[in-house]
Amino acid sequence: MAKRSAGLLIYRRIDGDIRVLLVHPGGPFWARKDEGAWSIPKGLIDEDEDELAAAQREAGEELGITVDGSFARLGDYKQPGGKIVIAWSVEADLDATATRSNTFIMEWPPKSGSMKEFPEVDRTGWFSLPEAEVKMLVGQRPMLADLAAQLESG
Numbered sequence: 001m002a003k004r005s006a007g008l009l010i011y012r013r014i015d016g017d018i019r020v021l022l023v024h025p026g027g028p029f030w031a032r033k034d035e036g037a038w039s040i041p042k043g044l045i046d047e048d049e050d051e052l053a054a055a056q057r058e059a060g061e062e063l064g065i066t067v068d069g070s071f072a073r074l075g076d077y078k079q080p081g082g083k084i085v086i087a088w089s090v091e092a093d094l095d096a097t098a099t100r101s102n103t104f105i106m107e108w109p110p111k112s113g114s115m116k117e118f119p120e121v122d123r124t125g126w127f128s129l130p131e132a133e134v135k136m137l138v139g140q141r142p143m144l145a146d147l148a149a150q151l152e153s154g
Contacts, residue, residue, distance in 0.1 A: 003083045006055035007042025008067060009074060009143050011151075012093045012126070018151065019126040020144070021094060022135055023062055026101065026122035028108055038135040040143065041121070042085055051086050062121045064100030067092050072154075074146045079139035087140075089147050096124040 010021040022038040024030065030037055043058035045051055052071060059067045069090040077085045101121035108116040127135055129144050136144070 002078075004045045004051075004086060005042045005083060006045050006051045006058065006086045007040040007088075008055050008059045008071075009040045009087050009089045009147055010059070010067060010092050010094065011089060011147060012091060018129055018148070020129065020132050020147070021092075021096060021124065021126055022132060023101075023121040024123035024125075026119035027104070027106065028118070030122075035134050036136070036138060038125075038127075038132075039137055039140060040085075040087060042087070045086075052088060055086070055088055061102045062099075063094070063124065064102075065094065065098070067094070072150060074143055074150065077139060077142055079137075081139075085140065087143050089150060096126055099124045 012019050023041050024038050041059040041062040042055065043061065045054040056067060067090060069092050071088040071090050074087040074089050077087060079085060099121070101119040103117050103119050105115050105117050108114060129148060132144055133141055
């Protein structure tokens, strides 16, 4: 069975435009990558965990804040590696500069025996839908069209 992650596509409206909140992964692998590297706050669903609860937990871990609002399921998105990302949209006006991610420890440089700590998310930002289309991981980009359709029909 494919691994499953859950996440939140957080959006806000500014002067009639939709902006989405994206996170940039921390750690040395992603340090110099920008276009095609950003993501919604998301993470693996624990066994027997409610999917929306997992999305809220992961957003809390990656942003350092609780995201409240009216959650609407966007859909299930198969990623190029086979993982399924289950996403919800929620409108929230968060201060991207005030977010604080949890951290992870890994051996760096590889085979050095030296363990270093890195933030799970090193940057957070608000992007227009066209900007997000360029910044996001390819497998998550369909979420943007689904959000636009959801907002138009709602």
